[in-house]
Each structure stands twice: as C-alpha cells, then as structure tokens.
Amino acid sequence: MTNPTTVTVLGLGPMGHALASAFLAAGHRTTVWNRTPGKADDLLARGARAAGDPAEALAASELVVACVINYAAVHAILDPVADTLRGRTLVNLSADTPRAARDTAAWAAGHGVDYLDGAIMTPVPSIGTAEAVLLLSGAEPVYRAHEGTLAALGGTATYLGTDPGRAAAYDVALLDLFWTSVAGMTHAFALAAAEDVKAGELAPFAAGIGRLLPMMVEDHAARLDAARFDGDDANIVSATSTLEHIVATAEANGLSAGVQREVLALFRRAVEAGHGQDALAKLTEHV
Known part of the structure; x- marks a missing residue:
C-alpha cells in the first residue's frame, strides 16, 4: 500500500x-x-x-x-x-x-x-x-x-x-425483514412439532418456501414503485384465510400466536378497506 x-x-x-x-x-x-x-x-x-x-x-x-x-x-x-x-x-x-x-x-x-x-x-x-x-x-x-x-x-x-440517517434506515428495514422472517421460521418449527412433524422432516420444504422470498421482494418492490396492485396471481383475501388456519392450529396446540394474530389483523384491515382482491404488496399501505 x-x-x-x-x-x-x-x-x-x-x-x-x-x-x-x-x-x-x-x-x-x-x-x-x-x-x-x-x-x-x-x-x-x-x-x-x-x-x-x-x-x-x-x-x-x-x-x-x-x-x-x-x-x-x-x-x-x-x-x-x-x-x-x-x-x-x-x-x-x-x-x-x-x-x-x-x-x-x-x-x-x-x-x-x-x-x-x-x-x-x-x-x-x-x-x-x-x-x-x-x-x-x-x-x-x-x-x-x-x-x-x-x-x-x-x-x-x-x-x-448525504442524509446521515439513510444507512440506518436501510439497516432497520432490512433487519426487520430478516428478524421477522426468523421469528416466522421459529414459530413454524414449533407448530410442526406440535403436530408431531420433526424439524428434519419439515426442513427441506421450509427451505423451498424460503426460496420464494427473493422473488416476492422483487415483485413487491416493482408493484409498490409502480402503484400496481392487481391480484391476478395471489390476493389478500385468499392469504387471510390461510392465516386464520395457522392461528387456529397454533392456539389449538397451546402455542402463542400473538405475532400471527398481528399479521392476520393487518390482512383483515386491508380486506375491510376493500383491497381483498389486490396483490399482497397493497398490504404495505395498511401497516
């Protein structure tokens, strides 16, 4: 040097x-x-x-x-x-x-x-x-x-x-994505165990689900920047039904479902606002 x-x-x-x-x-x-x-x-x-x-x-x-x-x-x-x-x-x-x-x-x-x-x-x-x-x-x-x-x-x-807070803004947003995902993974293994599914049995399929996330990130970003929310492939009302099943199964097994109930509440707010048929990216407006 x-x-x-x-x-x-x-x-x-x-x-x-x-x-x-x-x-x-x-x-x-x-x-x-x-x-x-x-x-x-x-x-x-x-x-x-x-x-x-x-x-x-x-x-x-x-x-x-x-x-x-x-x-x-x-x-x-x-x-x-x-x-x-x-x-x-x-x-x-x-x-x-x-x-x-x-x-x-x-x-x-x-x-x-x-x-x-x-x-x-x-x-x-x-x-x-x-x-x-x-x-x-x-x-x-x-x-x-x-x-x-x-x-x-x-x-x-x-x-x-030049905004000195911009790096920290990226940091907290990206770590929000990461740690919330880790929390979901942790809960998923607990839910599987409660239904007598071993972690090693679930893991290959969990990894497959995880590989969907990068595609969803790109899709969400494009839709948010273009304000385009057509729900042709997946919509909020359908996902809301799935979340109801998750909460019901967790609570039936005596597991905490506080985080999942908060997510369900977000989805329901979007449905009640008339956005049930919109793409999942529309949820960002209801956080």
Missing part, C-alpha cells in the same frame, strides 16, 4: 475485531481500544497498537471507526474526549435508529468532526472478503476521501447519499 491511513477501531467485539483485522491486512496502521482488555492480543501480534484509553485511541489516527452495541455506547466513549476527535473523521458502524444517526451527525458537526454513518449488512466472517456489504451515508466529500481506506473491509460499499 503506497498511502496507508492511520485507523483507530473502537470496540473489539466480534465485528469490531474483524474490522481491525481487515485494516491490518490491508496495510493500514491500526490502533485498537476496547473497554474490556484482553481482546486484542492476536491483533497486537500482527502489528496493531493498543491504546490505553479513548483519548489516546483518538489521537493516534486520522480515521476513527466505532463499532459498539449502540449509539449510547458511542457517546459514552466519545463525549468525554470529544475535543480529541476534533479535525478527524468518525465512521460510525454501530447499529441504531435513523434518528440516532442524525443526532450523532449533528453532535459531530458541533465538535468539528467529519462524520459518516454506516451499516454492515453481512456477518462477521464476510469482513475483508468479496462477500462483505457495507452501506454508508453522510457528506459525500468525506466518503470520497476515505473510500479507499474503507475498501479494506472488502466486498461492496454503497454510498447512499
């Missing part, structure tokens, strides 16, 4: 550790700090520098990357030493709400700190590989200035625009 950047990584949980490792592998001079000691030993063996406290960590680098549990933790670390961060760039790869991202961007501006907000959309093992996916938002000149350094994290980094 002809122009290595000095980088500090705050937070050495699994993801923060992976970020620091990737910066090191790319040849950047990397300083690390973690509230709990002892997590940096392998990084130090590879050439990383351990800071004794946050102020020392910030002073070490022109680019500071934070990866902790949420933005409250970011502020707990940075607020007492904000003056040390002045004139540097903070890339916040912690997770939180779009509002928290915008508030933190305003805080950074007030302290003379360049700021990018980001979201990591792939798991820890992807960092530093072609599979990594990062989303970033904030001032474009700041993003362009550090684009090359952030490329060390691998895969694709997509710049989403």
Whole structure:
C-alpha cells in the first residue's frame, strides 16, 4: 500500500475485531481500544497498537471507526474526549435508529468532526472478503476521501447519499425483514412439532418456501414503485384465510400466536378497506 491511513477501531467485539483485522491486512496502521482488555492480543501480534484509553485511541489516527452495541455506547466513549476527535473523521458502524444517526451527525458537526454513518449488512466472517456489504451515508466529500481506506473491509460499499440517517434506515428495514422472517421460521418449527412433524422432516420444504422470498421482494418492490396492485396471481383475501388456519392450529396446540394474530389483523384491515382482491404488496399501505 503506497498511502496507508492511520485507523483507530473502537470496540473489539466480534465485528469490531474483524474490522481491525481487515485494516491490518490491508496495510493500514491500526490502533485498537476496547473497554474490556484482553481482546486484542492476536491483533497486537500482527502489528496493531493498543491504546490505553479513548483519548489516546483518538489521537493516534486520522480515521476513527466505532463499532459498539449502540449509539449510547458511542457517546459514552466519545463525549468525554470529544475535543480529541476534533479535525478527524468518525465512521460510525454501530447499529441504531435513523434518528440516532442524525443526532450523532449533528453532535459531530458541533465538535468539528467529519462524520459518516454506516451499516454492515453481512456477518462477521464476510469482513475483508468479496462477500462483505457495507452501506454508508453522510457528506459525500468525506466518503470520497476515505473510500479507499474503507475498501479494506472488502466486498461492496454503497454510498447512499448525504442524509446521515439513510444507512440506518436501510439497516432497520432490512433487519426487520430478516428478524421477522426468523421469528416466522421459529414459530413454524414449533407448530410442526406440535403436530408431531420433526424439524428434519419439515426442513427441506421450509427451505423451498424460503426460496420464494427473493422473488416476492422483487415483485413487491416493482408493484409498490409502480402503484400496481392487481391480484391476478395471489390476493389478500385468499392469504387471510390461510392465516386464520395457522392461528387456529397454533392456539389449538397451546402455542402463542400473538405475532400471527398481528399479521392476520393487518390482512383483515386491508380486506375491510376493500383491497381483498389486490396483490399482497397493497398490504404495505395498511401497516
């Protein structure tokens, strides 16, 4: 690397550790700090520098990357030493709400700190590989200035625009899809077990159902953007009947069906509003 950047990584949980490792592998001079000691030993063996406290960590680098549990933790670390961060760039790869991202961007501006907000959309093992996916938002000149350094994290980094809350908005929407799907999968296995269907017996068919989701994502997005909701292939009233069967079977077996009842209520709102014959994408208007 002809122009290595000095980088500090705050937070050495699994993801923060992976970020620091990737910066090191790319040849950047990397300083690390973690509230709990002892997590940096392998990084130090590879050439990383351990800071004794946050102020020392910030002073070490022109680019500071934070990866902790949420933005409250970011502020707990940075607020007492904000003056040390002045004139540097903070890339916040912690997770939180779009509002928290915008508030933190305003805080950074007030302290003379360049700021990018980001979201990591792939798991820890992807960092530093072609599979990594990062989303970033904030001032474009700041993003362009550090684009090359952030490329060390691998895969694709997509710049989403100047609104610092935009990356977090993508993050919460995408994780809404993911975790709600995980909840549905979990309930499905419980429902199957209650009817004496083993998990291994259900799994091949569950995987097949799961493969329908990417097609539905594309179809929903196209319909929503075009405001086209003809229900020729599948409609809301038909799906409502299926949900009623799911709730009835779950409750007959003594299972909780709170989430499924909420989904059923959504479908019924759409039917009652006169959209029973519309495509499932129309449900978005009734959330």
